[in-house]
Amino acid sequence: MSFTASLRDVTLKYKDTDALADVNLELEAGKIYGLLGRNGAGKTSLLSLLAAFRKPTSGEILIGGEPVWENAAVVSRVALIREGGDFDDADTVKAAIDTGQIRPGFDTEYALKLAERFELPLKKKVRELSRGKRSALAAVCGLAARAELTMFDEVHLGMDAPTRDAFYKELLAEYMDRPHTVILSTHLIDEVANYLEEVIIVDRGRILRHEELEVFQGMGATLTGPAAAVDAVAAGLEVLAEQQLGGTKAATVAALDPGARERAAASGLEIGPVGLQDLFIHLTEPTRKGA
Structure with a gap:
């Protein structure tokens, strides 16, 4: 059975x-x-x-x-x-x-x-x-x-x-x-x-x-690199979480369209999968419509 x-x-x-x-x-x-x-x-x-x-x-x-x-x-x-x-x-x-x-x-x-x-x-x-x-x-x-x-x-x-x-x-x-x-x-x-x-x-x-799990991880991305470059690419995107150490910054965004992905690559940013915890917090936010 x-x-x-x-x-x-x-x-x-x-x-x-x-x-x-x-x-x-x-x-x-x-x-x-x-x-x-x-x-x-x-x-x-x-x-x-x-x-x-x-x-x-x-x-x-x-x-x-x-x-x-x-x-x-x-x-x-x-x-x-x-x-x-x-x-x-x-x-x-x-x-x-x-x-x-x-x-x-x-x-x-x-x-x-x-x-x-x-x-x-x-x-x-x-x-x-x-x-x-x-x-x-x-x-x-x-x-x-x-x-x-x-x-x-x-x-x-x-x-x-x-x-x-x-x-x-x-x-x-x-x-x-x-x-x-x-x-x-x-x-x-x-x-x-x-x-x-x-x-x-x-x-x-x-x-x-x-x-x-891969579907969740594909719902967004984590951008890591010089803070100014990360901020420039993340501008206009929905940012779920941010971390900064010195001049290096990591920003997790809810979605990364092809244009933003190209800009991130051109800026030399590292593009990683979205953290499951950051995405979970975002999806279950009480004020989020539909949550």
């Missing part, structure tokens, strides 16, 4: 508020997706529906062509790992890892190897772990679940930079070794961009954009 995920006309209400409204989304199996959105945009609600933690108010959610709600055969192959993990019933790190064995594909040997890599003492009580170590434990359990659809909801929170880097590399290695579907919900956008194949932007409970 292909683990393609589909949301069709899905709405999720909390009392009188729409957490998600009329969502239609198709996720092909075997890709790494980035799920982006401002706080309260509906990211966690969407992941909770895919994991069957919640039932939609209306609409249909299918995984592999089958409804996910109250479908144990499908849900057992889906893992949603939330920030800090769900270890309330586990006493020690080893007990938390052992709990993962309820999943049919859970790889205990791999989990123990990861625990050593992330310096998680097996006998230490979960409640005594720092926020970063607890996040690392959640990541370990998510990777070792060997699920066909694995979703990480801000699981990196609390991790320091070296630990996050190790997590991303382990995630990619595991994905290459065993192709499956991964969804990363994160605010550290530029940090994970190089690992993503497709990006989904959720805004105010709706899917704002869903494109391949």
Whole structure:
């Protein structure tokens, strides 16, 4: 069974508020997706529906062509790992890892190897772990679940930079070794961009954009070079972000027409892809028409 995920006309209400409204989304199996959105945009609600933690108010959610709600055969192959993990019933790190064995594909040997890599003492009580170590434990359990659809909801929170880097590399290695579907919900956008194949932007409970990463990167450009030359080319363009160090400046613009591209090249400016984070901020700006 292909683990393609589909949301069709899905709405999720909390009392009188729409957490998600009329969502239609198709996720092909075997890709790494980035799920982006401002706080309260509906990211966690969407992941909770895919994991069957919640039932939609209306609409249909299918995984592999089958409804996910109250479908144990499908849900057992889906893992949603939330920030800090769900270890309330586990006493020690080893007990938390052992709990993962309820999943049919859970790889205990791999989990123990990861625990050593992330310096998680097996006998230490979960409640005594720092926020970063607890996040690392959640990541370990998510990777070792060997699920066909694995979703990480801000699981990196609390991790320091070296630990996050190790997590991303382990995630990619595991994905290459065993192709499956991964969804990363994160605010550290530029940090994970190089690992993503497709990006989904959720805004105010709706899917704002869903494109391949290259499409987003082609929506603008970053111009780098002497400040005066950058300003001259960027004049009249929509500037998303600017940075300057001494006489060198970088300006990210929303679009670069052929004429502006020619002027930039003639001025000796370096032309790079638009930063995904800058573009995300631009697309979800509350005052932006249509956002």
